[in-house]
Amino acid sequence: MTTDKNEIRATVLKYLARAVDQVDPATVDSSRSMKELGANSIDIVEVVSSSMRELRIKVPRAQLNDLANIDELVDLLHRTALEKASS
Amino acid sequence: MRDLSDRAVLITGGTAGIGLATGLAFAKRGARVTLTCRWGSAEPDEILARFETEGARRPSILEANVTDPDDLAQVLAHVAESSDHVDTFVSNVGFAQLVRSLDDYNLRGLQQSIEYSAWPLASHLLAIRERFGRLPRHAVALSSCGIDAYYSNYDFAGAAKAVLETLVRYLAHRVFDEDCRINAVRARFVDTDSLTATVGPEFTDFVDRLGGPGFVQTPDEVAGVVLALCSGWLDGMRGQVLTVDHGTAFYDNLMRLHATRTVETP
Numbered sequence: 001m002t003t004d005k006n007e008i009r010a011t012v013l014k015y016l017a018r019a020v021d022q023v024d025p026a027t028v029d030s031s032r033s034m035k036e037l038g039a040n041s042i043d044i045v046e047v048v049s050s051s052m053r054e055l056r057i058k059v060p061r062a063q064l065n066d067l068a069n070i071d072e073l074v075d076l077l078h079r080t081a082l083e084k085a086s087s
Numbered sequence: 088m089r090d091l092s093d094r095a096v097l098i099t100g101g102t103a104g105i106g107l108a109t110g111l112a113f114a115k116r117g118a119r120v121t122l123t124c125r126w127g128s129a130e131p132d133e134i135l136a137r138f139e140t141e142g143a144r145r146p147s148i149l150e151a152n153v154t155d156p157d158d159l160a161q162v163l164a165h166v167a168e169s170s171d172h173v174d175t176f177v178s179n180v181g182f183a184q185l186v187r188s189l190d191d192y193n194l195r196g197l198q199q200s201i202e203y204s205a206w207p208l209a210s211h212l213l214a215i216r217e218r219f220g221r222l223p224r225h226a227v228a229l230s231s232c233g234i235d236a237y238y239s240n241y242d243f244a245g246a247a248k249a250v251l252e253t254l255v256r257y258l259a260h261r262v263f264d265e266d267c268r269i270n271a272v273r274a275r276f277v278d279t280d281s282l283t284a285t286v287g288p289e290f291t292d293f294v295d296r297l298g299g300p301g302f303v304q305t306p307d308e309v310a311g312v313v314l315a316l317c318s319g320w321l322d323g324m325r326g327q328v329l330t331v332d333h334g335t336a337f338y339d340n341l342m343r344l345h346a347t348r349t350v351e352t353p
Contacts, residue, residue: 040184040191042199045125053126053150061128 001056003085005078008055012074015050019043030070048073057081091318092117095170097162097215097223099153099207100180101146102129104279105229105313107137108306109177112314114143118175121147121166153180153207156214163218173215175317176223178208178251181231183244185285197243204247208254212262212269222267225317228255229309230328232275232336239286252328259326268325272312275332277304297344301333 002008013025020038028037034044051073052058057080067073096113100106101122114120122134131148138146149165151158166173183200186192208228216222230252231238233245255271262269276282278291294302309331315321316329330336 040193040196040199042182042184042196042203045182049126049128049152058127 001081001084003078003081005074008051008077008081009074011054012047012051012070012077015047015054016043016070019047028070030074033069051077055081057084090117094118094174095166095172096120096175096177096317097123097166097173097211098177098179099123099211101177102131102134102148104281105274105277105306105309106177106179107134108310109179109313110146111138111141111143112307112310113175113317114138114146115141116314117144119144119147119169121149121162123149123151123153123162125152126150153211154202156210159211159214160218163214167218172219172221173223174225176211176215176226177313178211178226178228180204180207181229181244181248181281183241183247185240185244186242187240192242197246200243200247201250204244205251205254208251208269209258212258212267222262222265224266224268226267226269227313227316228252228269228271229313230255230271230273232273232330232332234273236336239290241285244285255328256326263325268316268322270316270324270326271328272309272316273328273330273332274309275304275330275336276302277306277309277331279306298335298339302335302339304331304333 009030010025013028016034016039017023017025020043023037034047039047048064055077057077059076059080063076067076091113094113096118098106098110098120101110102124106122110120110122134148135145147165149162151162180203182203184191184196208226212222212226228251231244231248233241234249234252238245252271255269259269276294282290291303312329312331316324
């Protein structure tokens with residue numbers, strides 16, 4: 001499990017790029033939501049679930065519902081990874 | 088009920104709602120139950136504690152994506168550690184793109200909805216046969232009344248369930264010469280997180296208020312029908328779709344609302 005925020009961000013963007021053809025991880029604006037970038041509701045669940053699985057962390061669904069954009073998702077995953085590493 | 092002890096039962100989406108209730112129903116009767124769920128969607132310790140509290144045999148819980156062939160292979164490898172076959176397969180996962188307006192229509196979303204909600208019935212049966220050399224004696228697919236009645240945001244989910252029911256009928260024909268009975272159970276309004284996610288959190292309260300007691304079904308009631316289909320007593324049934332709705336679909340209409348209004352405010 002990594003606690004490196006850049007790695008976490010890269011993981012999220014990798015799965016987002018797999019889901020949405022027009023997303024380029026190198027240039028994507030992560031202050032936007034996945035929906036704004038063309039992801040549908042299934043894509044979003046797949047990106048989040050695949051990212052958590054690769055990062056070996058779990059976040060309660062309730063905490064995921066209120067995220068406004070990709071940056072907030074990366075922040076949440078990063079915080080969760082840090083908490084897990086310190087426990 | 089015929090003896091279900093030591094039956095190997097595989098349930099997709101088995102850690103919540105109808106899938107969990109079905110797993111409990113089998114495990115309480117001694118079946119060896121394997122539940123699958125999406126990564127991070129359940130807390131295994133809580134599920135195991137519930138089985139123990141309810142006196143059910145301890146299940147296996149595996150985090151696996153129903154659309155991933157590698158995950159499926161790992162699930163079946165786990166089952167093979169304790170059984171040389173799968174007796175019962177319950178295809179319960181339903182996951183579709185919500186459609187709130189015409190702007191949400193897209194072919195990819197429809198295809199994904201079918202991939203998650205319909206195809207796993209076929210993919211799992213094929214994989215089970217390849218791994219164990221035979222099909223399950225019983226397979227049940229969880230469908231929905233949203234195929235032929237309007238459900239909020241349900242365009243693609245309903246379409247995917249229609250595909251699922253069609254596959255049930257054709258697969259039942261394809262395996263006619265094998266020891267395998269494939270049927271579907273249609274649920275209507277079942278009080279689950281899935282219903283809330285689809286139509287909103289206030290829906291069941293609305294139904295209770297306007298429909299009265301009995302409009303909303305419980306996961307246990309649906310699980311009971313699944314259990315009955317796999318009990319052996321209903322082995323004459325193949326390719327059928329059973330509806331679990333308390334009969335409400337028949338009279339849930341404007342005519343009934345008008346009649347009720349007339350009685351209450353003459």
